[in-house]
Amino acid sequence: MTEMPRTAVDRAPRLTLDQVNAFLAVEFPQIAQDGPTYEVEDIGYGTARMRLIHHERHLRPGGTISGPSMMALADVALYVALLGAIGPVKLAVTTNFSINFLRRPEPGDLIATCRYLKIGRSLAVGEAELARAGTAEAVAHVVATYSIPPRT
Numbered sequence: 726m727t728e729m730p731r732t733a734v735d736r737a738p739r740l741t742l743d744q745v746n747a748f749l750a751v752e753f754p755q756i757a758q759d760g761p762t763y764e765v766e767d768i769g770y771g772t773a774r775m776r777l778i779h780h781e782r783h784l785r786p787g788g789t790i791s792g793p794s795m796m797a798l799a800d801v802a803l804y805v806a807l808l809g810a811i812g813p814v815k816l817a818v819t820t821n822f823s824i825n826f827l828r829r830p831e832p833g834d835l836i837a838t839c840r841y842l843k844i845g846r847s848l849a850v851g852e853a854e855l856a857r858a859g860t861a862e863a864v865a866h867v868v869a870t871y872s873i874p875p876r877t
Contacts, residue, residue, distance in 0.1 A: 771841035
């Protein structure tokens, strides 16, 4: 059986910016526990742009943004991009995550730009590029797979 191509209407994001921010506030309040950490700047069908708001807690010795902070930004941003395609699914989880650190990010906000390469019934594969705010030079590249729970 051949799958019908998606129309522009089918590619509309399943959540608005306000809806995804409200969802994150209710379902994942821990991401803002020590003050604002992330800002969703844009959401589309399988795409998202998210900001890591600079704070001293994201730095490692040597004055660079830590790897765990970059990994968390990419993971949350890819989750948001997936929600843009499948709607508010709490239990979509990361099953594989690979990051390449490309260059040392100076202190400041980081931007994750995400897109999905494939969104299936049970698995989705996406990628994220992280860059310092206001620059185009990538500091990290991420590829991740998420498990999508069965619809009930």
